[in-house]
Amino acid sequence: MILRRLNQSSSYMINVENFKSAILSGVAVGIAGFGFLALRDIVGSVLFAFALLTVVGYKLKLYTGTAGFIKKNELPYLAFVLSGNLVGCFLMAMLTHCSLMDLQGSAQEILQGRLNLGPLRGGLLAIGCGFIMTTAANFARKGNMLPLLIGVPLFIQCGFPHCAADAFFYMSAPFEYLGQHWSEIVPFYLSIVVGNFVGCNLYRWVMGANPE
Secondary structure: OHHHHHHHHHHHHOOHHHHHHHHHHHHHHHHHHHHHHHHOOHHHHHHOHHHHHHHHHHOOOOHHHHOOOOOHHHHHHHHHHHHHHHHHHHHHHHHHOOOOOOHHHHHHHHHHHHHHHOHHHHHHHHHHHHHHHHHHHHHHOOOOOHHHHHHHHHHHHHOOOOHHHHHHHHHHOOHHHHHHHHHHHHHHHHHHHHHHHHHHOHHHHHHOOOOO
8 A cells, every 4th residue: 555655656757758867867977987987086086076967957867866855755756766877877887898998997896895895884885975965966956066066076085885876887897797796786786775865865854854
Protein backbone atom coordinates (compact mmCIF):
# COMPACT_ATOMS: atom_id res chain seq x y z
CA MET A 1 0.00 0.00 0.00
CA ILE A 2 2.79 2.42 0.95
CA LEU A 3 4.76 1.60 -2.20
CA ARG A 4 1.62 2.08 -4.30
CA ARG A 5 1.12 5.54 -2.84
CA LEU A 6 4.75 6.43 -3.46
CA ASN A 7 4.55 5.32 -7.07
CA GLN A 8 1.30 7.19 -7.67
CA SER A 9 2.64 10.38 -6.08
CA SER A 10 5.83 10.51 -8.15
CA SER A 11 4.60 8.95 -11.39
CA TYR A 12 3.83 12.31 -12.99
CA MET A 13 7.55 13.18 -12.80
CA ILE A 14 8.72 9.85 -14.19
CA ASN A 15 8.68 10.63 -17.89
CA VAL A 16 10.91 10.66 -20.96
CA GLU A 17 11.86 14.32 -20.66
CA ASN A 18 13.11 13.98 -17.11
CA PHE A 19 14.98 10.79 -17.99
CA LYS A 20 16.75 12.53 -20.86
CA SER A 21 17.58 15.39 -18.52
CA ALA A 22 19.05 12.93 -16.00
CA ILE A 23 21.11 11.29 -18.75
CA LEU A 24 22.52 14.65 -19.80
CA SER A 25 23.47 15.30 -16.18
CA GLY A 26 25.43 12.06 -16.20
CA VAL A 27 27.09 13.07 -19.47
CA ALA A 28 28.12 16.41 -17.93
CA VAL A 29 29.56 14.62 -14.91
CA GLY A 30 31.39 12.22 -17.21
CA ILE A 31 32.94 15.03 -19.26
CA ALA A 32 34.14 16.72 -16.08
CA GLY A 33 35.37 13.37 -14.77
CA PHE A 34 37.23 12.78 -18.02
CA GLY A 35 39.21 15.96 -17.37
CA PHE A 36 39.84 15.02 -13.76
CA LEU A 37 41.20 11.59 -14.70
CA ALA A 38 43.57 13.26 -17.16
CA LEU A 39 44.92 15.73 -14.57
CA ARG A 40 44.33 14.23 -11.08
CA ASP A 41 45.28 17.50 -9.33
CA ILE A 42 43.69 20.63 -7.90
CA VAL A 43 43.18 22.00 -11.41
CA GLY A 44 41.22 18.89 -12.32
CA SER A 45 39.12 19.34 -9.18
CA VAL A 46 38.31 22.93 -10.15
CA LEU A 47 37.48 21.94 -13.72
CA PHE A 48 35.04 19.37 -12.34
CA ALA A 49 32.79 22.31 -11.47
CA PHE A 50 31.88 22.32 -15.18
CA ALA A 51 29.52 19.44 -14.45
CA LEU A 52 27.50 21.26 -11.82
CA LEU A 53 27.53 24.52 -13.77
CA THR A 54 26.03 22.61 -16.70
CA VAL A 55 23.42 20.96 -14.49
CA VAL A 56 22.38 24.29 -12.98
CA GLY A 57 22.59 26.24 -16.24
CA TYR A 58 20.42 23.79 -18.17
CA LYS A 59 18.30 22.86 -15.12
CA LEU A 60 19.12 19.18 -15.53
CA LYS A 61 18.24 16.38 -13.14
CA LEU A 62 21.06 15.20 -10.90
CA TYR A 63 20.73 12.95 -7.86
CA THR A 64 22.59 15.23 -5.48
CA GLY A 65 20.81 18.30 -6.83
CA THR A 66 17.44 16.64 -6.28
CA ALA A 67 17.68 14.56 -3.09
CA GLY A 68 17.67 17.52 -0.72
CA PHE A 69 14.52 19.05 -2.18
CA ILE A 70 12.16 16.12 -2.77
CA LYS A 71 9.09 15.28 -0.72
CA LYS A 72 8.64 12.02 1.20
CA ASN A 73 6.48 10.54 -1.55
CA GLU A 74 9.03 11.19 -4.31
CA LEU A 75 11.64 8.53 -3.53
CA PRO A 76 10.79 6.51 -6.70
CA TYR A 77 11.43 9.66 -8.71
CA LEU A 78 14.83 10.08 -7.04
CA ALA A 79 15.76 6.51 -8.00
CA PHE A 80 14.57 7.32 -11.52
CA VAL A 81 16.89 10.34 -11.67
CA LEU A 82 19.84 8.28 -10.44
CA SER A 83 19.22 5.63 -13.10
CA GLY A 84 19.37 8.31 -15.81
CA ASN A 85 22.55 9.73 -14.30
CA LEU A 86 24.12 6.27 -14.43
CA VAL A 87 23.25 5.89 -18.11
CA GLY A 88 24.93 9.20 -18.92
CA CYS A 89 28.00 8.31 -16.85
CA PHE A 90 28.21 4.94 -18.62
CA LEU A 91 28.17 6.57 -22.05
CA MET A 92 31.06 8.87 -21.14
CA ALA A 93 32.96 6.12 -19.32
CA MET A 94 33.00 4.06 -22.51
CA LEU A 95 34.84 6.94 -24.20
CA THR A 96 37.64 6.69 -21.64
CA HIS A 97 38.31 3.21 -22.98
CA CYS A 98 38.91 4.79 -26.39
CA SER A 99 41.41 7.38 -25.15
CA LEU A 100 45.16 7.08 -25.68
CA MET A 101 45.72 8.53 -22.20
CA ASP A 102 45.94 6.16 -19.25
CA LEU A 103 42.52 7.14 -17.94
CA GLN A 104 41.67 3.56 -17.02
CA GLY A 105 44.70 3.35 -14.75
CA SER A 106 43.70 6.57 -13.00
CA ALA A 107 40.13 5.31 -12.59
CA GLN A 108 41.33 2.00 -11.15
CA GLU A 109 43.50 3.84 -8.65
CA ILE A 110 40.52 5.91 -7.49
CA LEU A 111 38.28 2.86 -7.28
CA GLN A 112 40.86 0.86 -5.32
CA GLY A 113 41.18 3.73 -2.86
CA ARG A 114 37.41 3.73 -2.40
CA LEU A 115 37.29 -0.03 -1.83
CA ASN A 116 40.07 0.27 0.75
CA LEU A 117 37.72 2.48 2.77
CA GLY A 118 34.96 -0.11 2.96
CA PRO A 119 31.20 0.60 2.77
CA LEU A 120 30.81 2.05 6.28
CA ARG A 121 33.54 4.66 6.03
CA GLY A 122 32.65 5.36 2.40
CA GLY A 123 29.01 5.97 3.31
CA LEU A 124 29.96 8.29 6.16
CA LEU A 125 32.30 10.31 3.95
CA ALA A 126 29.58 10.56 1.30
CA ILE A 127 27.45 12.51 3.78
CA GLY A 128 29.88 15.41 3.44
CA CYS A 129 29.49 15.43 -0.32
CA GLY A 130 25.70 15.42 -0.09
CA PHE A 131 25.68 18.36 2.30
CA ILE A 132 28.02 20.37 0.08
CA MET A 133 26.03 19.66 -3.06
CA THR A 134 22.65 20.60 -1.59
CA THR A 135 24.15 23.79 -0.16
CA ALA A 136 25.70 24.68 -3.52
CA ALA A 137 22.49 23.85 -5.39
CA ASN A 138 20.45 25.97 -3.00
CA PHE A 139 22.62 29.04 -3.58
CA ALA A 140 22.85 28.36 -7.32
CA ARG A 141 19.06 28.41 -7.56
CA LYS A 142 19.26 32.00 -6.33
CA GLY A 143 21.90 32.92 -8.90
CA ASN A 144 24.92 32.65 -6.59
CA MET A 145 27.41 30.27 -8.23
CA LEU A 146 30.33 30.87 -5.84
CA PRO A 147 29.41 28.08 -3.36
CA LEU A 148 29.20 25.71 -6.32
CA LEU A 149 32.61 26.73 -7.66
CA ILE A 150 34.09 26.26 -4.18
CA GLY A 151 32.04 23.25 -3.15
CA VAL A 152 32.94 20.94 -6.03
CA PRO A 153 36.73 21.16 -5.58
CA LEU A 154 36.15 20.93 -1.83
CA PHE A 155 34.35 17.58 -1.87
CA ILE A 156 36.86 16.16 -4.35
CA GLN A 157 39.90 17.25 -2.35
CA CYS A 158 38.29 15.93 0.84
CA GLY A 159 37.76 12.55 -0.80
CA PHE A 160 33.98 12.65 -0.28
CA PRO A 161 32.37 10.17 -2.74
CA HIS A 162 29.70 11.47 -5.14
CA CYS A 163 27.33 8.80 -6.50
CA ALA A 164 27.41 10.09 -10.10
CA ALA A 165 31.11 10.98 -10.26
CA ASP A 166 32.08 7.71 -8.60
CA ALA A 167 29.91 5.74 -11.02
CA PHE A 168 31.81 7.33 -13.89
CA PHE A 169 35.17 6.50 -12.29
CA TYR A 170 34.16 2.90 -11.59
CA MET A 171 32.93 2.28 -15.13
CA SER A 172 36.11 3.83 -16.51
CA ALA A 173 38.28 1.24 -14.75
CA PRO A 174 39.55 -1.77 -16.72
CA PHE A 175 36.82 -4.33 -17.36
CA GLU A 176 38.97 -7.13 -15.96
CA TYR A 177 39.40 -5.24 -12.69
CA LEU A 178 35.65 -4.58 -12.47
CA GLY A 179 34.94 -8.27 -13.02
CA GLN A 180 37.28 -9.22 -10.20
CA HIS A 181 35.90 -6.74 -7.66
CA TRP A 182 32.20 -6.36 -8.49
CA SER A 183 31.16 -8.01 -5.20
CA GLU A 184 33.00 -5.25 -3.30
CA ILE A 185 31.94 -2.43 -5.62
CA VAL A 186 28.17 -2.99 -5.35
CA PRO A 187 27.84 -2.68 -1.54
CA PHE A 188 30.28 0.22 -1.48
CA TYR A 189 28.34 2.07 -4.16
CA LEU A 190 25.02 1.52 -2.41
CA SER A 191 26.54 2.90 0.79
CA ILE A 192 27.58 6.15 -0.86
CA VAL A 193 24.16 6.58 -2.49
CA VAL A 194 22.66 6.39 0.99
CA GLY A 195 25.40 8.62 2.42
CA ASN A 196 24.79 11.26 -0.26
CA PHE A 197 21.07 11.15 0.51
CA VAL A 198 21.68 11.69 4.21
CA GLY A 199 24.03 14.59 3.51
CA CYS A 200 21.62 16.17 1.04
CA ASN A 201 18.90 16.17 3.70
CA LEU A 202 21.06 17.01 6.69
CA TYR A 203 20.08 20.68 6.81
CA ARG A 204 16.33 20.15 6.77
CA TRP A 205 16.47 17.17 9.15
CA VAL A 206 18.52 19.10 11.73
CA MET A 207 16.90 22.50 11.27
CA GLY A 208 13.42 21.19 10.57
CA ALA A 209 13.08 23.36 7.48
CA ASN A 210 13.71 23.06 3.74
CA PRO A 211 16.56 25.02 2.13
CA GLU A 212 15.23 28.31 0.81
